[in-house]
Amino acid sequence: MTIVEEGAVVRGGAAPGSKARTGRRSPWPGLRHFLSFGAPGLLVYACFVLAPILLSVGYSFTNANQFQPRTRFTGFENYIGLLTDDAFLTALKVTTILTLIVVIAPNLGGLAVALLLDRRGRLYYALRGVFFVPVVLSSVVVSVVWQAMLTDGGLVDTLLCTLGVTALPGWLSDPDLALYSVGFIMSWQMLGFCTVVYLAGLQGVPQELHEAAALDGAGSWLRFRKVTWPMLAPALTINTVMLLITGFKTYDHIQVLTAGGPGTGTTATVAFSIIQTGFTANRTGEASAMAILMLVIVAVISSVALRLLQRREEEL
Template sequence: MVLKRRGPALWHRLGYLLSFVAPGVLVYACFVLAPILLSVGYSLTNANIFATETRFVGLANYLNLLTDEAFLSSLRVTTILTLIIVIVPNAAGVGVAVLLDRKGWLYNTLRSVFFVPVVLSSVVVSVVWMAMLSDEGLINSMLRGLGVAEPPGWLSDPDLALYSIGFIISWQMLGFCSVVYLAGLQSVPQSMHEAASIDGAGPWLRFRKVTWPLLASSLTTNTVMLLITGFKAYDHIQVLTAGGPGVGTTSTLAFNVMQVGFTANRTGEASAMAIVMLVVIAAVSTVVLRVLNRREVSL
C-alpha cells in the first residue's frame, strides 16, 4: 500500500518539476542550442545565399582561417580591445565604489548617475561619443581652448581609434563594475575594519589586507562579464568607425563575422568564424573563472 501511494505522488512531483523546467529548456534549445548547431552545420559547407549549390567542404573553412589575414588581424584587435575593457573598468570601478560607499542622498544620486550608461543602448552611447570626439566636437574644442593647435583625431587616427573605442566601452561598463564592487564593499563586516584600525592599520593597509580579499567574488563577476563584452564587441565598432580607419584597424571578431556573413554573403566562412569565436570565449572565460575561483578559495 505504501508503494502504491508513493507511486502517484512521485509522478505528480515529476509532473510539477517538468512543468517548471520544460519552458526554460524549450526556450534555451530554440534560441541557443539550435542556432549553434545550425552554425556548426553551415561552417562545414560553402554556403552562400547567391550560390546555386551548397556543398560539404569539411574543415576547409576552419583551415582557411589559419591563413586569413583579415581574421588574424581581427583576433589581434579583439585581444587588445578586450584587455582594455577588462582592466580599465575593473580598476576604475573599485575607486568609484570606494568613493560612493557612504550614506546620504548625494551618494545615492551619484550611484544612479554612474549606472545610467549601463542601461543605455550601445548605439546611443556611440553616437554621443562620436559627436564629442569628432574634429569639431566638445573634446577637441576644449583642447583648442587650452592651447593645443592640432588636437588628435580620436576616431580618425589609426593609432588612436581602437583605444578610443576601448575607452568608450569601458566608460559604459564602469557603472556595472562599480555597483558590483559596491555590493561587495557593503558586505564586508564593519567589525573587521574596526579590529584592523585598533591594531594600527591605516586606510590603505585596511583596504589591501581586509577589503580587497573580500572583494574576490566581485572581481570574478566583473572580469568574466567584461571578457564576454570585449570579445563580442560589435555595435560600437559599427557606429564609430565601421572597422576603420584604414583596413581592419578596429575590426573585431564579431564585426568581421557580420561583414563576411551579411556583406560578402559567405555564410559558411562566417559560421566558421562564429564557432571559433564561441570556442575562444568559452575557453578563456572558463580558464579565468577557474583561476579566480581558486583565488577566492585560497583567500
C-alpha cells in the same frame, strides 16, 4: 463498522461516494512539474540558442553561400583557412587588445569610484545612480553620443582649442588612436556596472575587521590590502568574467563609431568580421566557422579565468 451519524466519515472503510486510494505513487513524480514549468523555458532555449549553434556548426563544414545554390561539404577547410587568413588574425588581435582594455580599465575605475561612494548620504546615493545610467543605455545610443563628441571639430576638440591645444588628434580617424578611443567609450559605459558590484562587496565587509585592524595600528592602505581587497574577491570574479564576454562580443560600438576603420580593419573585431562576412559578403559557411571558432575561444578563456579567480577566492 460503526457509523457516527449521517454525513460522518465511515470508519473501517471508504466514505460513501469516494474513491479509495490505492497508495501507488507516480513513477515520475517530478515529470508533471517539469512539463508545467521547465519545459516552456527549455523549449525557448533550444529554439533560440541550441538550434542556431547546431545550424552554425553544420554550415561551418560547408561552402554555403547565398549566391551559390549548390552547397557541398568541405570538412575543416573553412577552419584551416581562417587560421591562415591575415584578416581574421588581425581581427582576433584587435579583439584581444580591446578586451584587455575593457577588462582592466572599468575594473580599476569601478573600484576607485566605489571606494569614493562607499559613504552614507543623499549625495552619494544620487551619485551612485548617475554612474549607473550609462549601463542601462543602449550601446548604439552611447556610441552615437560619443561619436558626435569625438568627431573632428566636435565638443572635445572645441574644449581642447579653448584650453590652447593646437595639435588636435583624430580620435576616431587616426588608425593608431581609434581602437583606444573605442576602448575608452566601452570602459566608460561599463564603469557603472563595476562600481555597483564593488559597492555591494564593500558593504559586505564587516566593520569589526576594520576596527580590529585599526586597533592593531594598521593604516588605511594596509587595511585595504589586508582586509578590504580579499573580501572583494567575488566582486572581482563577477566583473572580470562579465567584461571578458563583453569585450569579445563587441560589434555595435564598432559599427557605429568606426565601421571597422579607419583604413582596413584597424578596429574590426571578430564579431564585426562575422557580420560582414555572413551578411555583406554572403559567405555563410566561412562566417559560421568564424562564429564557432570564436565561441570556443570565449568559452575556454572565460572558463579558465573563472576557475583561476574562484581558486583565488578559496585561497583568500
